[in-house]
Amino acid sequence: MSQTLFTGPGPVLQQRIPQRLVSGRPVKHCLHLRASRLESVEQAPPDPILGVSEAFKADTSDLKLNLGVGAYRTEELKPYVLSVVKKAERKIVDAGQNHEYLPIDGLASFNKATINLLLGFDHPAVKEGRVATIQSLSGTGSLRVGAQFINKCIPGKTVYLSNPTWGNHKGIFSNAGVKWEFYRYFDPETVGLDFDGLMEDIKNAPNESIIVLHGCAHNPTGVDPTKEQWSKIADLIVDKNHLPFFDVAYQGFASGSLDEDAYAPRYFVERGIEILVAQSYSKNLGLYGERVGALNFILSSSSAAKKVLSQLKVIARTIYSNPPTHGARIVSEVVGNEGMFGEWKQEMEGMAGRIKGVRQELQDHLERINPDKDWSFITKQIGMFSFTGLTSQQVENMTNKHHIYMTKDGRISLAGLSSSKAEYLAKAIDDSVRNC
């Protein structure tokens, strides 16, 4: 007995195969497949961030260290599941939850929790119905839904991204058919913010452009504007009638405080500026693989918010239909329970504190090993990352000679460093700086 496997357009791929293959039993004789019609597909390069982890896995050296991906590790360099997450999961399992579809815009209790975390509890914008929130697939999915909204509902606008920015921003907007440009952000001379360049570029952008701003802990530089600078950026955005799109992937992770890290979007809302915000719970709750996040529009009218939400639902429906349940239930349990909420804040402080600690240790080692160079930028930068200023050649040396994996732009994730490896890293950086 045989069965037609392919029914493609041409005869080339029409194969008769034995029924035994279809039924899953071993096949004794091989098929003579013809050349694939997809042979001409271009090989895509590996992802600049996740590709680093693949290379790390393949390295068999005991010395290897993965500072590429932004995922928190314990002092033993193991993945960390927050104890408050374990508690919430037990509660969810004990409650005997089902696996029905969520509504397109997600779990209502999660959406309430997420906007409360962003704006502070009981914010007037929420009470007045001026907020459109949709649970989405972590930070990336939320950005993508936002990008598609821009393409569909306010077409022709250019999105301005900081230079440099998180490696995925460009692709997210490009793939949604949205044009993007850079605004200046980082000054390699001062290893700090190029504030004048930023202001000039945002000023020169056409009115009503969309400006992507990292809410806190700028990735990859670890350099954030000061409160005074945020105020000047807000003034300019009002003058130009730009629309800010905040990417908040590290709330609580920069300073250890959820409120402190939400300063910038809250300040803009206080100023009456309409904003978009993509949120992620990958880092602050360690829910990386659960894909839990949200896209929020904080607007000046409830009728606009209602219409926006209707469009966001149409967009989400055709990409992934509705979001996953598990992570959203965890966030909702943790934020909705006073005890667990307090515990989460403590654990977050602990994680942020461990990162700050290894930052200091790395700087101390470098200052001792190579006192001629100014290493103070390491503790001036905040969040998970340090932008080391290493060139791509120096990064190659870090990986090929020292088995230290990091992105080509010289960014290292300090969340992947332990105290015991800080000196090894410092020596490798010093060797790369001196000899490459």
Ligand SMILES: Cc1ncc(COP(=O)(O)O)c(C=O)c1O
């Ligand atoms: C700036 C920024 N935005 C968004 C994300 C989105 O991450 P996720 O999709 O895992 O929430 C990241 C993750 O590294 C990030 O650094």
